[in-house]
Amino acid sequence: MTDIADLENRLSAAMDRIATGLNQLGDAPAAASGDQSGDQSEEIAALKAALEEERTANAQLEARVKALTAAAEARASGDTDGEVAAVTGAHQQEIEAIRDAAAEERAAWAGLNQRLVRLRRSNKLMRSNTLALRQAAADMVVDPELINNSLQVELDAAIAAQELERAEADVIIKTLMPMVKTGTEGA
Missing domain, CATH: 1.20.58 (Methane Monooxygenase Hydroxylase; Chain G, domain 1)
Structure with a gap:
């Protein structure tokens, strides 16, 4: 020393x-x-x-x-060596739990990213259909297929937005869960 x-x-x-x-x-x-x-x-x-x-x-x-x-x-x-081994084993379990939590969080982020891409695609389709509807209205033409297509795209966009919100909540839960577990174990 x-x-x-x-x-x-x-x-x-x-x-x-x-x-x-x-x-x-x-x-x-x-x-x-x-x-x-x-x-x-x-x-x-x-x-x-x-x-x-x-x-x-x-x-x-x-x-x-x-x-x-x-x-x-x-x-x-x-x-003693047994106590050291027990502590080492506990640390290994803690490391594995952290790795599992990180993997779940990564999967949640990947899901969020997929939902975000789908929402962006739906919004792009909705914008193009809106332009087509405006053009049809300007030309005084009623196109039922265009209206149906527009409603379907709007519905898809609403579903994509809802899935995105669920994915955001999932990411938040997966991020906070290890902290909550640590807090309850400490109490």
């Missing part, structure tokens, strides 16, 4: 030095020469790369510290 604390301290000190160097570069007046400007930009790029490497190393060390701390606490509390 002392090695990890020592590494954390060294990383923090290195990150502070890098931040100080970047601040000094930002405060320094711009050099008149193009070579100096190029050197500074290279140095800044190198410092930024070093900072990113230090951040990555720090994140890895923090994860390692958490894992070691959890392992130490498990040893201190006297966890």
